[in-house]
Amino acid sequence: MRFSRLTKILIGLVVVVVLGVLLGARSLKPDGTLDDLLAWLPKRHASFEQLGGSQLLLEIDKDDVVKSRLEAVLDDIRMLLRDARVGYKGLGQAGREVHLNVREPAQVDAAKAALKIFTDPVAGDNPVREMLLDEPEPALLRLTLTDEGVKLRTSMALAQSMEVVERRVSDGISVEPIVKPQGNDRILVQVPGLQTPARLTDILGQPGNLTFQMVDTTMSVQDAIDGRPPAGSSVLYSQDDPPVPYLVENRVIVSGDDIVDAQATVASQTNWPVVSFSFNSKGKERFGWATSQYVGRPFAIILDGQVVSAPIIREPILGGAGQISGNLTKQSAGDLALLLRSGPMPAHLKILEERTIAPGGVQN
Numbered sequence: 001m002r003f004s005r006l007t008k009i010l011i012g013l014v015v016v017v018v019l020g021v022l023l024g025a026r027s028l029k030p031d032g033t034l035d036d037l038l039a040w041l042p043k044r045h046a047s048f049e050q051l052g053g054s055q056l057l058l059e060i061d062k063d064d065v066v067k068s069r070l071e072a073v074l075d076d077i078r079m080l081l082r083d084a085r086v087g088y089k090g091l092g093q094a095g096r097e098v099h100l101n102v103r104e105p106a107q108v109d110a111a112k113a114a115l116k117i118f119t120d121p122v123a124g125d126n127p128v129r130e131m132l133l134d135e136p137e138p139a140l141l142r143l144t145l146t147d148e149g150v151k152l153r154t155s156m157a158l159a160q161s162m163e164v165v166e167r168r169v170s171d172g173i174s175v176e177p178i179v180k181p182q183g184n185d186r187i188l189v190q191v192p193g194l195q196t197p198a199r200l201t202d203i204l205g206q207p208g209n210l211t212f213q214m215v216d217t218t219m220s221v222q223d224a225i226d227g228r229p230p231a232g233s234s235v236l237y238s239q240d241d242p243p244v245p246y247l248v249e250n251r252v253i254v255s256g257d258d259i260v261d262a263q264a265t266v267a268s269q270t271n272w273p274v275v276s277f278s279f280n281s282k283g284k285e286r287f288g289w290a291t292s293q294y295v296g297r298p299f300a301i302i303l304d305g306q307v308v309s310a311p312i313i314r315e316p317i318l319g320g321a322g323q324i325s326g327n328l329t330k331q332s333a334g335d336l337a338l339l340l341r342s343g344p345m346p347a348h349l350k351i352l353e354e355r356t357i358a359p360g361g362v363q364n
Contacts, residue, residue: 048178048190050359054197057353058204060161060185064348065153066096066145073098073118073131073143084114096145105139118143128152154185157347162187165349167342168203186352201351207304208339210256212287214249215298215310221247236300238307240327246307248300253290255344258283262340264333267325273333275324277340284320292316301326303336 070093077098081088087103088111102111112133121127130149134142162179165187169177178190191200216224216233224235224247232250237243262277279287290299291313300310301324309326324336 048192048357051192052195052357052359053190053192054194054200055191055353055355055357056189056197056201056204056351057182058161058165058187058189058349059352060154060157060187061348061350062150062154062185065157065346066150068347069145069149069153070096070098076118077115080114080117081111084110086111086114096150098143100141102139102141108135108139108141111141115141115143122152151184154347158185158187160346161349164208164342164345165189165204168338169200171338171342187349190357195356197354197356201354203335203338204349205351206335206339206345207348208256208342208344209304210259210340210344211252211302212254212290213252213300213302214290214294215300216247216249217297219247221245236302236305236307238310238327239303244307246300246310248302248307253299254279254283254287256340257344258286259340262337264330264337267323272325273328273330275328275333275337275340276321277324277337278321281320284318287320287322288316288318292318303339308336 074091074093077091077100086107088100089103091100092098102108112135115133118131119129119133121129128148128151129146130152132144132146134144136142158181162181166177166179169179169189169191175192178188178192180188182188189200189204191197194200216230219230221235222245224230224233225245229235229247233247234250236246236248238246258279259277260280262275265274265276266272267274295313295315298310298312301308308324308328311325328336
């Protein structure tokens with residue numbers, strides 16, 4: 001390969017600079033090894049050691065990982081057995097197990113074949129058998145999440161959580177946060193120069209699960225509280241003080257996973273804080289369909305199990321964008337927009353340690 005004269009000059013300059021740095025280090029420590037010389041060079045995270053800042057140690061809630069995984073398995077079972085035309089009853093979950101009764105004994109083998117997808121080893125360098133299927137009693141099928149399965153799902157939640165944590169912490173700050181794993185289920189977060197970690201813990205402590213669900217108008221919410229909600233609906237409460245109850249259908253129309261952008265702004269007519277958001281193509285299609293089907297009915301916007309607002313659908317919303325309003329302050333609107341932009345946590349994060357490190361590495 002032939003280099004131009006300018007390229008050779010630039011390469012020579014780089015070599016001279018590197019040699020100068022190493023020789024300078026040698027002069028400070030004449031008997032140093034190569035590792036000593038390389039260690040003398042600036043480190044990537046030196047800014048945190050120099051500036052100090054906020055440090056958090058987070059832990060993945062394994063119980064939440066198990067709960068989320070089995071809830072997904074329940075939904076998959078309903079779909080798989082419906083497609084296989086297998087009748088069943090008593091579908092439920094307890095601990096690490098999912099169980100059901102096949103109505104017709106002659107369909108047990110068909111049910112097992114449909115559920116085999118859960119017991120097939122998960123592909124990878126070291127395949128893992130996530131779940132075991134057995135039949136403790138005739139026509140009673142049981143799927144059990146293995147220890148290896150819990151470990152697999154926890155490691156997946158850890159990787160996904162680190163991405164969400166980094167997006168949330170990086171948003172709106174000028175320094176690069178340090179986010180790295182600690183073992184199989186913990187995350188270390190360091191933010192150079194941040195001496196007030198309270199808001200950081202608030203942001204990272206919220207799952208950020210946003211859903212759009214229809215309000216159930218077949219029964220008054222008070223009757224549902226006094227008696228029993230209709231099948232497929234639940235009573236949820238607002239973030240107000242005192243909380244306001246709503247009867248909400250369990251079916252999720254659109255989730256926060258389908259939101260591609262969210263910004264805190266103010267409503268032009270009221271000047272109140274709101275959050276403007278936009279959907280991806282899937283969310284746009286589903287939201288447009290729902291708002292076309294249910295004009296005149298209220299739908300609930302739910303964040304982490306609490307109703308943020310429940311507006312009435314006045315007309316179809318087909319543009320793939322909307323606003324969330326309600327009892328929002330400027331800061332809460334900003335926090336909500338941040339949660340939506342960064343995406344939901346795959347599992348709850350427990351804050352094990354919260355420290356403020358002074359410049360020079362002194363802990364407060």
